[in-house]
Amino acid sequence: MHEIYLDWAATALPDSFALKVLKETSLECYGNPSSPHSIGNKAHDLLESGRDLLAAQLDCRNDELYFTSGATEANNMILFSLVKRALILKKEFSSYTIIISALEHSSLWEPVLVLKRLGFKLKVIYPNSMGIIEAATLAQALDRQTVMVIIMLVNNETGAVQPVTELAETVKTYSQKSGRKIIFHCDIAQAFGKIPVSLHKLHIDSACLSAHKLGAGKGIGALFLNKQVEIDFLYRGGDQEMHKRPGTENAPGIYSFAKMAEKKQHALQKNLKNAARLTDYLISEIEHLPHAVILPEQRTAGDTVHYSPYILPIAFPPLAAEVVVRVFNEQNIFISTGSACHSHKKERTRVLESMGIPAHLTASSIRVSTGTETTQADITSFLAAVKTNILPLQQQIESDPHNTGKGGGF
């Protein structure tokens, strides 16, 4: 049976091009990039070609990119560098405030909670009802203890695009006025390769990215760190990655990631147009259905300014999200209840709740996320399953209010 994969935001289908590059370079450039001979040099050159190529796609300098095992590691590196800084400078953790948006992925949200537990001050800033952090909200939160601001570019659950350039400017302005250096860290994992991203233009200090979100290998990512920012990271080992990130570099995996990024950038506008067309079709069809709600409700077809067309949350009240996912699963249609990386159940609805979406909608919200191989036929199949399998279930439960849809029948 044909698999209809609509969970690209969790991970993209692996691209056979990336696998081919990985295999070829694994065999050709097999050395340890740190080894002092030709075989090592060949692997080292491959690694640096990957860095150059990726930097060109991101519009940053090649010596601003450090390869990691993924976005999660990059995020933790940035956050826990604050612990080292405080300890080395013998400062109280409580003299540092971190501002974080309520929209952030678990890989930033959870380590920030650890920092809070250790004594750091935390300020959470909330988005408006469209799921967007406003510059005025951020401006109000900034204070003389702020050391870091964390706001993502594209939200992984709603697709909402944050006005990062404006937000970063707000921080820069405050920073210059107060004479206090504040790091602006931005998660671009759901943005890069999907919507136009120029690190140079974003004016941020650091960013995390992930290879598998683009169809390259899992276990590969990168940290961007603006050359003007000096950060001393916690983990240590060999000399790799300009002393910023130890461990034998996965040169073939990194090069394959960079080649994949290049491929994505070349086709970005074409893919973006196609994704917008599919999402617009999906939104306009969903809008005609009773009891199916696009989240947030203000989102309209054609709004590519505020939303990435690759991600669309839909609620089917009163069905629980887990039930909806299961019903689709039985039809070989694969969607998710939200982020794949929930740390606990309450986490699942954190982002949508922060936008003020009521509980009966957040409880039933699912995420449809598309990718380069998604077709109009996939969306049509999804809509057919909504009509054939979801709507009757909603009606059945509405006529029997004791049935929450959580029963074992599905």
Next chain:
Amino acid sequence: MHEIYLDWAATALPDSFALKVLKETSLECYGNPSSPHSIGNKAHDLLESGRDLLAAQLDCRNDELYFTSGATEANNMILFSLVKRALILKKEFSSYTIIISALEHSSLWEPVLVLKRLGFKLKVIYPNSMGIIEAATLAQALDRQTVMVIIMLVNNETGAVQPVTELAETVKTYSQKSGRKIIFHCDIAQAFGKIPVSLHKLHIDSACLSAHKLGAGKGIGALFLNKQVEIDFLYRGGDQEMHKRPGTENAPGIYSFAKMAEKKQHALQKNLKNAARLTDYLISEIEHLPHAVILPEQRTAGDTVHYSPYILPIAFPPLAAEVVVRVFNEQNIFISTGSACHSHKKERTRVLESMGIPAHLTASSIRVSTGTETTQADITSFLAAVKTNILPLQQQIESDPHNTGKGGGF
């Protein structure tokens, strides 16, 4: 020209079997293991099959293995968990002592130096002239502040096999007597898949391992953590790896690592015998040459009790190690000056110096490390290059003491 690769300890030749498994599972089990649908479940099942399989090879429980980006990450996780522990318990860092052997790899040595800088107490214990840490040395170092003991299984520069079971027993005995829990952490990256390793029998608390040392992918490794030890790690994110290590799991890479480990375990005795035969041949030939010295000088052919036959350091005084590597490189023979992961130049000779080897030998020592594809012909070619290219150079320099061999001519 045929490449003679004798730097397997830096990284093994990639095994085409591992690459095949990686490619197939990447395409078949492409989901995010945390996704709540069949595609996610398939990836999750693959991941757990990998864990089961690897646990079987290591002789440990499957819920004692946590996949990481490599041995370096596993080592840093263990070490920096001490920072978290001290901070949560509000203990002074200086109330914790870490005992580390002078033999350890940069990925333990360097982070331990960071801990020292932060205030932790450090005790370095030294090996005997054979490169082996004696239980009596460890027993003397243990004190009531000791929280962790770090001793590797097979040294990556000399091949010396540490008596880890005995060392771990020494710690256990002290621990029971003093009522103080001490973590025994062991780097098994150069041991696993090469010499027999049973984690159950080693009686250690934690261990790090690396996939690429076995011919599987770079950027993959694991942390073993004895079920009886509870450690709270610093980095956080999603629920992955039983909450111990966040980030989307590279299920295909992990499974390919486990399958590769199984292959290595099956052929372990055969490969070990072959490696011993090659090394014995190399040792006996080198012994006949003037000015070529096996390190340590006590090491004899046939001693597989104290040394892994996969690693052999040789010195060619008065030539600088860098010169020797370069001369071999010109003959398409690839050896290294020691560990590929030196943090700085002084690091290169740290291990050999700790054994009391004099500077004129450590300065000229190189490491020959073999693997499953190394042949007798490779060793013969190496020996021929020693006679044709290295010995004349040694003689030339000896007859002209102003020439250190560091000149541009080589």
